Amino acid sequence: MNDLIKLLQNLYDQTGQNLTADINHVYGAGGGLSLLLVLVLFLLFRKSPTKKLETPEQIKDQPTFKDEVEQVSAEIEAKQSADEVEKDALAKEESPKEEPTPVAEEKVEEKVVEISWRDRLRKGLSRSSSEVWGKIGAIFTGKGLDDDTLEEVEELLYGADIGPTIAVELIEGLEEEAKKDGFGEKEFKKYLKTFLDSKMNGVQATVDSDLYKFNEANRGKTKVIMVVGVNGAGKTTTIGKLATKLTAQGAKVVVGACDTFRAAAVDQLEVWCQRAGAQMIRAKEGANPSGVGYDALQTAINEGADYCILDTAGRLHTKGNLMEELKKSRDVLKKLDDSAPHQTLLVIDAITGQNALRQAEEFNNTLGLSGLIFTKCDGSSKAGSAIGIVDKLKVPIAYIGVGEQVEDLNIFNLSEYLDALLDLE
C-alpha cells in the first residue's frame, strides 16, 4: 500500500500538483480505474455480442474461425466477380456497339439434279418413241415382209401423224428395203432417220440464228418477234422461256402483252418477264391488240432494245375475223419499222396431231410464218406431226418444248430430234 501511496505522490510531483498522497487517494484512483475498465469491457461486449448457444446442435453448428474466414473469402470473391461483371457490362455499354458476328452461312447441301437437254428431249419424246415408232420397228424382224405385215406397217405409219404424203413415200421405199437380207428393227430405224433427215434438213437450215443467239453486232437493232397460235397452245409460256434465254445472253428484251381478252394471260406474262428481267408493255385502258403491239415496239425502239416479242391472244384458225385482226396487228408495226415483224412464229401443241397441219396452213396463209415452235411434246405420242408440217409448208421448226420449265425449251436440232424419236443412240 505504501508503495502505491509513493507512486501516487511521484505522479503528483511530476505533474506539478501541490497534493499529498494518502490511502484515500489510492482507493479513489483504484475506483476510477475500475470504472474505466468496466466501461471499456461494456463497450467491447456491445460491439461483438455473442450468441447464446442453447443446444448441442447449435454448438456443433456454431461456425468456427476457419469457417468464418472461408465465408468471408467467399463473400469477397463473389463481390469481386460481381464487380467484374458490372465493369464488363459498363465497358460494353460505353464501347460502340459491336456488330453481331455474322454466322457463317450454313451450306445447305442442295442436290440439284442436272438433267441434260438430251435426256429431257428423250424423256419428252419417249411416248412417241415407244408407242409409235417402237411398235412399227418391232415388225421388222429381218425376215422380209409379207403382204399382211406390210399392211400393218402402212396402217401404223398413217397413224403416226407424219402426214399422208410422207407416209406414202416411206412405204414405197420400205417395200424395197425390207426385201434385203437381215433388214431388222435397227436397219428400219436407220433407214427412217436418213429418209426424214433428207426431207427436213433443207428447210431447217433456213432458221434465223438470231432467234437463238443474241448477236452483239446487232445491239439496239430491235428484232420483232410476233408469236401466234390457237388458245392454250403454250404461247405465253414459250415467250417467257424465250425472253429468259435472250436476257441471259445480255440482250435487252421488251415484251408486248397484246392479249387484251384474257387478263390472267397478261398477269402470267408479267411474272415471266419479272423473272427474265424483261420489260413488259400492257394495254392501256380500252386499247386494242394492235395498239399494244405498236406501243411495245415504240418503247423497244426508243429504249434501244434488242428484241421486241409480242404475245397475241389465242384464236382458232377457222375464225376469219380474228385472223384478220392478227393481220392488222402485224401491219401496224410497219408504221414504225417496215421490216417488222422479223419473225412470225406459230406455237403448236403437239397433242393436236394431224389437225396441226390445218392450223399451220391457215396461219401461214394469213401471216406468212417464218418458224414453228412445237410445245408439249412431253405429253403426247404425236410429236411426229412436226415432220409433215415442215415438209408440207417448208417452214422450219425453231424451238421444241418438252415441259414447263425454262430448260424444257430448246433449239430444234433435227438430228437430236430424230434420234430421240426413233430411240437411236
Ligand SMILES: Nc1nc2c(ncn2[C@@H]2O[C@H](COP(=O)(O)OP(=O)(O)OP(=O)(O)O)[C@@H](O)[C@H]2O)c(=O)[nH]1
Ligand atoms: N407439259 C407441258 N406444258 C406446257 C408446255 N408449254 C406450255 N405448257 C403449259 O400449257 C398451258 C397453256 O400455256 P399458255 O402459255 O398459257 O398458252 P397460251 O397459248 O398463251 O394460252 P392462251 O393465252 O389462252 O391462248 C400452261 O399450263 C403451260 O404451263 C410444254 O412444253 N409442256
